[in-house]
Amino acid sequence: MAEHQVLYRRWRPLSFGEMVGQELVVTALRNQVRTGRLAHAYLFCGSRGTGKTSSAKILARAANCLNPQDGDACGACESCRRLRDESSFDILEYDAASNSRVEQMREILESVQYPPQYGRYKVFIIDEVHMLTNNAFNALLKTLEEPPEYMIFILATTEPHKVPATILSRCQRYDFGRIPARQIAQRLREAVNSEGVAATDGALMQIARAAEGGMRDALSILDQCIGYGQDLDETLVGHVLGASDRAFLFRFAEGLINEDASAVIGLVDELMNEGREPAVFARELARHLRLLLLARCCPDSFASMMDLTEEAAESYRGQSQTASESRLMAMLDIFLSVDADLRYSASPRLALESAALHACLRTGETDTAALLDRIQELETRVRQMQEQLESGALRPVTAESRPASNPKPRRAETKLAERIPPTDKTMAQIWKDAMTALSKNDAGLFSMLSQGRLVSADGYAFHWAAAKSMEGVSDLLGVPERMARIEEILTRVAGEQCHFFRDGGETNKPRPQDEQQSLDDLRATFGAENVIVQD
Numbered sequence: 001m002a003e004h005q006v007l008y009r010r011w012r013p014l015s016f017g018e019m020v021g022q023e024l025v026v027t028a029l030r031n032q033v034r035t036g037r038l039a040h041a042y043l044f045c046g047s048r049g050t051g052k053t054s055s056a057k058i059l060a061r062a063a064n065c066l067n068p069q070d071g072d073a074c075g076a077c078e079s080c081r082r083l084r085d086e087s088s089f090d091i092l093e094y095d096a097a098s099n100s101r102v103e104q105m106r107e108i109l110e111s112v113q114y115p116p117q118y119g120r121y122k123v124f125i126i127d128e129v130h131m132l133t134n135n136a137f138n139a140l141l142k143t144l145e146e147p148p149e150y151m152i153f154i155l156a157t158t159e160p161h162k163v164p165a166t167i168l169s170r171c172q173r174y175d176f177g178r179i180p181a182r183q184i185a186q187r188l189r190e191a192v193n194s195e196g197v198a199a200t201d202g203a204l205m206q207i208a209r210a211a212e213g214g215m216r217d218a219l220s221i222l223d224q225c226i227g228y229g230q231d232l233d234e235t236l237v238g239h240v241l242g243a244s245d246r247a248f249l250f251r252f253a254e255g256l257i258n259e260d261a262s263a264v265i266g267l268v269d270e271l272m273n274e275g276r277e278p279a280v281f282a283r284e285l286a287r288h289l290r291l292l293l294l295a296r297c298c299p300d301s302f303a304s305m306m307d308l309t310e311e312a313a314e315s316y317r318g319q320s321q322t323a324s325e326s327r328l329m330a331m332l333d334i335f336l337s338v339d340a341d342l343r344y345s346a347s348p349r350l351a352l353e354s355a356a357l358h359a360c361l362r363t364g365e366t367d368t369a370a371l372l373d374r375i376q377e378l379e380t381r382v383r384q385m386q387e388q389l390e391s392g393a394l395r396p397v398t399a400e401s402r403p404a405s406n407p408k409p410r411r412a413e414t415k416l417a418e419r420i421p422p423t424d425k426t427m428a429q430i431w432k433d434a435m436t437a438l439s440k441n442d443a444g445l446f447s448m449l450s451q452g453r454l455v456s457a458d459g460y461a462f463h464w465a466a467a468k469s470m471e472g473v474s475d476l477l478g479v480p481e482r483m484a485r486i487e488e489i490l491t492r493v494a495g496e497q498c499h500f501f502r503d504g505g506e507t508n509k510p511r512p513q514d515e516q517q518s519l520d521d522l523r524a525t526f527g528a529e530n531v532i533v534q535d
Contacts, residue, residue, distance in 0.1 A: 007226075008219035011191055013054050015072045016062070020187050020215060021179030022051055028174065029055065030071030033062045038121070039172045041144055041153040043129075045160040046176030049214025055176070056125045056154040060091045063152060064119025079119040090116040090123065097128040102135035109143050112151055121152050129155040130162035137164050144170045178213020181205060187215065188222055192232065199232035206237045241280070246312075249288040250319060256331055256359050257323045264356045268349070278348040279339065282355070286335040293328045296320035324380070331359040375451070378444060378476055425494065427457035433493045434486075441489075445482060448473045460498040462490060474502050 013019050016026045032038050042059070044052040058073075061083050065073040073080050082088035094108055108124075116122040126132075132140070144153060144167065155171060157163060185201070185208040192199045207225070211218035225232050225240050238245050248267070255263040271281055295302045295316040303313035320328070338355040345351040425433070431454050438446040451473045452466035466474040477483065483500060490498035 006220070007191055007223040008216045011187070011219055013051070013058065016055075016058055017072060019051055019055065019058070021183045022055070022176055025055065025174045025176060029059050029062075033059070033068055033071040038063055038152060040147045040151060041171040042155065043160065043163070043168065043171035043173045044154065044156045044176060045173060046158065047178060047213060048158055049211070049216030049218075050176040050179060051215065052156040052176050053125070053127055056123075056156055057091070059154065060121075060123035060125065060152070063121045063123065064090055064116070066119075082118055088118055090119045090121070091125065092123070093125045093127065095127050096131040096136075102133060102139050105132065105136040105139045109139060112143055112148065115148075115150050121150050122148075123152045123154060125154045125156070127156045128158070129167075130157045130159045134164075137167060141166055141170075179215055180213075181208040181211075184208035184211060184213075184215055184218045188218060191219065191222060192226075195226060197226055197232060200234065202234045203232040203237045206234055206241075210237075210241050249285060250315070252285060253288055253292065253319060254322075256356070257319075257327070259360050261357060261360050264360050265353060268353050268356060272349055278352040279342040282335050282338055282342055282352060286332060286339070289328055289332040289335065291316050292320040292323070293325065293332060296323075296325055296328065334359045375448065375473065375476070378448070379472075382476065382479075427460075427462070428454075430490065430494045430498075431457060431462060434489045437489050437493065438486075442485065445477075445485060448477055448482075449486075460490075460494060460496050461501065462498065463501045465502075477502055 016030050019026050042056075044056060046052055061073040061080060062068055062071060064079045064083065066077040066079055067074045075081075075084070079088070079090070083091060089111075092108070092111065099105070099108075112122070112124070114122075126140075140153075141164075143151075147153070153171075155163070155167070160168070160173070182205075185204045188204045188207060189199075189201075192204070203225075204222075207218055207221045210221060221237075221240065222232075225237055228236060228240075230236065234245065248271075252264065252267050255267060271278075291306060294306065295313065298305065299317050299320075302308070302317065303310055306313070308316070334355050338351060341351045341355075342348045435446065435449065438449065449464065452464055455463045455465045457463065466472075477486075483502075486500045487498055490500060
């Protein structure tokens with residue numbers, strides 16, 4: 001039985017032409033091989049699985065090739081054959097993660113004094129170079145300062161900030177970026193076709209996104225999925241990754257946006273019953289909220305930016321319109337910060353439920369950000385109604401358009417059957433009880449009233465004024481429906497007809513026709529010449 005080789009080793013690129021997603025780096029290295037302008041030291045930086053070590057090996061083979069073809073090794077000369085058969089010592093690999101001491105570095109650097117056997121250069125590849133000790137770096141620096149003409153050092157690291165500046169200044173640095181998900185998916189398609197496995201485009205794209213820009217991670221996940229012995233679809237990949245499907249994420253986000261705590265807790269219970277990992281779900285949800293935020297902030301370029309189909313992008317755009325930017329940002333911050341809590345928590349489910357409830361319930365009196373967010377949502381609704389009125393999509397109700405048989409009702413009049421018998425409560429107690437009732441039944445009105453204070457209350461007339469920095473709230477409260485709602489709550493609590501006035505009653509100005517009638521009465525009583533109108 002032939003020995004099985006994992007996919008990420010079988011599909012490791014052997015030439016610059018097989019590299020994926022590093023076009024600028026490949027172009028530069030190819031030109032150096034083609035023109036013979038090779039440096040004596042290189043530093044390859046980038047996250048894991050982006051091709052640093054593979055590029056180092058390709059460069060080493062191309063530099064030693066006796067007949068390079070367009071910057072790549074020919075694969076046919078004696079040097080290429082010996083390197084392929086691993087019978088040449090012209091390329092030395094050193095893992096700094098497991099050999100970081102100065103004694104080990106000195107032993108390996110002793111081989112520098114020996115020239116190459118078959119090729120033109122002796123290439124020394126040091127992987128995870130940032131793991132070397134200070135003394136080992138000093139030993140390496142001594143060789144880098146005056147290397148032999150036949151020596152090439154290629155240093156690879158995921159953390160270049162840990163490499164001393166004296167080493168960095170002697171290397172040509174190349175940064176390997178994360179590979180785009182679409183290019184990873186194309187490479188995975190080649191792999192599954194060669195394996196004779198059927199896979200949907202959505203499943204391969206899901207693997208590519210989970211790899212987060214690393215080709216090696218993507219091939220490892222694909223190898224694991226193929227091990228199930230069935231066709232690859234999004235359900236199977238989601239099971240392997242321990243992630244939630246997109247529909248579940250949309251349902252969860254909808255519960256958060258609608259502040260439906262019962263639905264959110266039910267979804268957490270469903271998640272746990274299916275054996276999903278809370279930490280993985282929290283990251284998936286944070287990624288979903290990020291997509292919603294991007295869909296709201298840049299809807300036109302969202303699909304191309306995130307490598308999404310237009311249909312999928314439209315789904316994100318639709319849900320993003322149900323919440324404000326500040327609301328989405330607040331929820332995103334919560335689930336980004338809970339990642340560490342889930343990692344070290346004795347009860348991950350409890351931590352996830354706590355985070356979900358914090359994102360869902362935002363009606364606390366001390367939560368200033370939540371109150372401002374609600375005010376922003378109310379302002380947005382008012383603006384939309386104004387636009388509808390201006391466009392004619394919504395017609396205002398006037399006295400002329402109201403049916404004669406249905407006269408305009410008085411504001412805040414409640415049905416006698418619904419009234420509570422009069423109580424002996426003080427005006428302050430009535431106001432306090434009314435605010436409590438509003439916090440439970442109408443959080444929007446409660447949020448706005450919390451931005452001011454009760455100025456005075458006498459004879460069931462309550463005068464309220466907004467804080468100086470929140471004067472816009474007074475205008476929002478001036479909507480007749482809201483005024484009527486406040487008076488209705490006060491009347492229910494007091495058991496008597498109550499009246500509510502904004503800004504100490506000063507903003508409740510009479511209607512223009514009432515003003516004119518009052519002026520006519522004054523002129524008729526005192527004479528027109530004795531009445532002076534002044535703002």
